[in-house]
Amino acid sequence: xxxxxxxxxxxxxxxxxxxxxxxxxxxxxxxxxxxxxxxxxxxxxxxxxxxxxxxxxxxxxxxxxxxxxxxxxxxxxxxxxxxxxxxxxxxxxxxxxxxxxxxxxxxxxxxxxxxxxxxxxxxxxxxxxxxxxxxxxxxxxxxxxxxxxxxxxxxxxxxxxxxxxxxxxxxxxxxxxxxxxxxxxxxxxxxxxxxxxxxxxxxxxxxxxxxxxxxxxxxxxxxxxxxxxxxxxxxxxxxxxxxxxxxxxxxxxxxxxxxxxxxxxxxxxxxxxxxxxxxxxxxxxxxxxxxxxxxxxxxxxxxxxxxxxxxxxxxxxxxxxxxxxxxxxxxxxxxxxxxxxxxxxxxxxxxxxxxxxxxxxxxxxxxxxxxxxxxxxx
Amino acid sequence: xxxxxxxxxxxxxxxxxxxxxxxxxxxxxxxxxxxxxxxxxxxxxxxxxxxxxxxxxxxxxxxxxxxxxxxxxxxxxxxxxxxxxxxxxxxxxxxxxxxxxxxxxxxxxxxxxxxxxxxxxxxxxxxxxxxxxxxxxxxxxxxxxxxxxxxxxxxxxxxxxxxxxxxxxxxxxxxxxxxxxxxxxxxxxxxxxxxxxxxxxxxxxxxxxxxxxxxxxxxxxxxxxxxxxxxxxxxxxxxxxxxxxxxxxxxxxxxxxxxxxxxxxxxxxxxxxxxxxxxxxxxxxxxxxxxxxxxxxxxxxxxxxxxxxxxxxxxxxxxxxxxxxxxxxxxxxxxxxxxxxxxxxxxxxxxxxxxxxxxxxxxxxxxxxxxxxxxxxx
Numbered sequence: 001x002x003x004x005x006x007x008x009x010x011x012x013x014x015x016x017x018x019x020x021x022x023x024x025x026x027x028x029x030x031x032x033x034x035x036x037x038x039x040x041x042x043x044x045x046x047x048x049x050x051x052x053x054x055x056x057x058x059x060x061x062x063x064x065x066x067x068x069x070x071x072x073x074x075x076x077x078x079x080x081x082x083x084x085x086x087x088x089x090x091x092x093x094x095x096x097x098x099x100x101x102x103x104x105x106x107x108x109x110x111x112x113x114x115x116x117x118x119x120x121x122x123x124x125x126x127x128x129x130x131x132x133x134x135x136x137x138x139x140x141x142x143x144x145x146x147x148x149x150x151x152x153x154x155x156x157x158x159x160x161x162x163x164x165x166x167x168x169x170x171x172x173x174x175x176x177x178x179x180x181x182x183x184x185x186x187x188x189x190x191x192x193x194x195x196x197x198x199x200x201x202x203x204x205x206x207x208x209x210x211x212x213x214x215x216x217x218x219x220x221x222x223x224x225x226x227x228x229x230x231x232x233x234x235x236x237x238x239x240x241x242x243x244x245x246x247x248x249x250x251x252x253x254x255x256x257x258x259x260x261x262x263x264x265x266x267x268x269x270x271x272x273x274x275x276x277x278x279x280x281x282x283x284x285x286x287x288x289x290x291x292x293x294x295x296x297x298x299x300x301x302x303x304x305x306x307x308x309x310x311x312x313x314x315x316x317x318x319x320x321x322x323x324x325x326x327x328x329x330x331x332x333x334x335x336x337x338x339x340x341x342x343x344x345x346x347x348x349x350x351x352x353x354x355x356x357x358x359x360x361x362x363x364x365x366x367x368x369x370x371x372x373x374x375x376x377x378x
Numbered sequence: 379x380x381x382x383x384x385x386x387x388x389x390x391x392x393x394x395x396x397x398x399x400x401x402x403x404x405x406x407x408x409x410x411x412x413x414x415x416x417x418x419x420x421x422x423x424x425x426x427x428x429x430x431x432x433x434x435x436x437x438x439x440x441x442x443x444x445x446x447x448x449x450x451x452x453x454x455x456x457x458x459x460x461x462x463x464x465x466x467x468x469x470x471x472x473x474x475x476x477x478x479x480x481x482x483x484x485x486x487x488x489x490x491x492x493x494x495x496x497x498x499x500x501x502x503x504x505x506x507x508x509x510x511x512x513x514x515x516x517x518x519x520x521x522x523x524x525x526x527x528x529x530x531x532x533x534x535x536x537x538x539x540x541x542x543x544x545x546x547x548x549x550x551x552x553x554x555x556x557x558x559x560x561x562x563x564x565x566x567x568x569x570x571x572x573x574x575x576x577x578x579x580x581x582x583x584x585x586x587x588x589x590x591x592x593x594x595x596x597x598x599x600x601x602x603x604x605x606x607x608x609x610x611x612x613x614x615x616x617x618x619x620x621x622x623x624x625x626x627x628x629x630x631x632x633x634x635x636x637x638x639x640x641x642x643x644x645x646x647x648x649x650x651x652x653x654x655x656x657x658x659x660x661x662x663x664x665x666x667x668x669x670x671x672x673x674x675x676x677x678x679x680x681x682x683x684x685x686x687x688x689x690x691x692x693x694x695x696x697x698x699x700x701x702x703x704x705x706x707x708x709x710x711x712x713x714x715x716x717x718x719x720x721x722x723x724x725x726x727x728x729x730x731x732x733x734x735x736x737x738x739x740x741x742x743x744x745x746x747x748x749x750x751x752x753x754x755x756x
Contacts, residue, residue, distance in 0.1 A: 111691075273468065
């Protein structure tokens, strides 16, 4: 194997595959990056066996030569050392060459590195994912869907299925739901080319977080291919494989109330800031609880107190307020997460009494729904 | 106590005094900020008993009213909560008022916080520092002196005196020396108003690091007042007190060689980058050692190797090279620290053989000296 490549392009590729690499893997070769080069270009692969990322750098891109391939071949190099070397090379021209089997020379300017690689034959093969269940979403929409749901997955392994986000195709649409059993986030969307057959998969939250870091902030299409125990996300030059969680996701639809006793419309950003301030004094021992009360005066009062430190009260004008008077308490963190997901627009909040779950939606947009279980304090 | 203040100015002051506050102090009241207001302005104090920082915000600054004092007084408020509140207040106008003894109201826009303060009478009094030994340095020069020496203090408590920087007045100049017994950093300077009487103090490295964060990047004068067990640094609105380390600092002057066998002049930035790359493969177990060799060809070779990962070699052209051929090994970290302190100019390095300490200086400037002990590998 021997090729010349531009350092910046090499580094972009390394940064992508590094997101799959963990130092805590059971299979030692997975601490490495698999490098394969042929006349078409360079493919690099990183994996922690839950997530596998493959990135392709074409030899020629828009008429510009990125890679000069002298001899095709493959090798596995220690990911941490290789990425640090690539980052610190003195010039933008890099030559990588394998000699005597596994000896790898990396040369740039007057620096020459000699790394001992591993045999690429020993690297696990990629998951076998057939193109049966295929649909696609624009990258920026995919990022929104992830951002609006993934924070609500459970951080605890007591019910492993809740550490994932439930993606379900039904009625021609895609429903994405996450819950940790104290709050729930749901995003509905209608992909243009949704397959007719229904599916129901649970994608690990961690995989979606890493995927979100790699996806570009544009409307480029991402293909989604679903297989038995794997899902594959394809962009132009990156393949992102994730294992799926096994088991049945609980039916969450019956949790969502359909009748309300109090409805409030309020500026989401102002509410978020007020909750943030109130949470400063919310005692940590009580799981960061703030109180929220509303009557027919259209003014909401947000408050919290800590016997040792003090208390805070804040008034906030509602755009609209209807229904019964209300006093309710909830986790400031859950409320802030939900408001951040809805992102600063006017928000309508629907309550069904102080001890029932309440929901938040953007005004005029029912594709995002955030649900929070209150806490008994009044 | 009652006053109105602009939030941004309050926050600047809080940020300064927070640098002295630790959550791990033995005296509970030191987790608070002492606030004193009178017709001249607001004074805030933070302390961990090693470092004490006092900041003053004048009621009027350049004709602009910063503080409206309605009633003078004082209080101690929990530093962490008070600083977070100040950061998140909704408007730039803040009113702070103490009622019923220790009840403190902080009001801004429609937010109202009620904190339980502590009695300012219980707060420790400031160290008593008389203006006997006084001289001054421009703030930016002081920051340079700190940056060029403090990194070389010992991180270990086995010889506590080495965790400080030795400031000594002699021959009308100021010498600042730090050493951890493997390397040494020295900075000489001649303050304009150096007092005639000599002094010799050891300032804790941690104090100097915090002082460096507070000092402005300009030539404003900093007054330095030395007392028995304290040093006080005064800027226009900030007083920074530090305790001094007790004990005798070792005589380091005899460590510095005065005769050399090999002298090299090289671009400091290029050498720094080459060492940085070589250290990527320097085995961590061997304390990050790189090899350095020079002969009469004016080309330096820098190399390192790790039996498990591989090796690296790099050639670097010297601007000038005289004396005996040399092969020497040293800690990459110490070399990089020293080169960063000298900061990118042409550097001359003087060796006295492979097992003797060597020194680095900026070409044409002998005020900074860095000394490193080599390691036996050749």
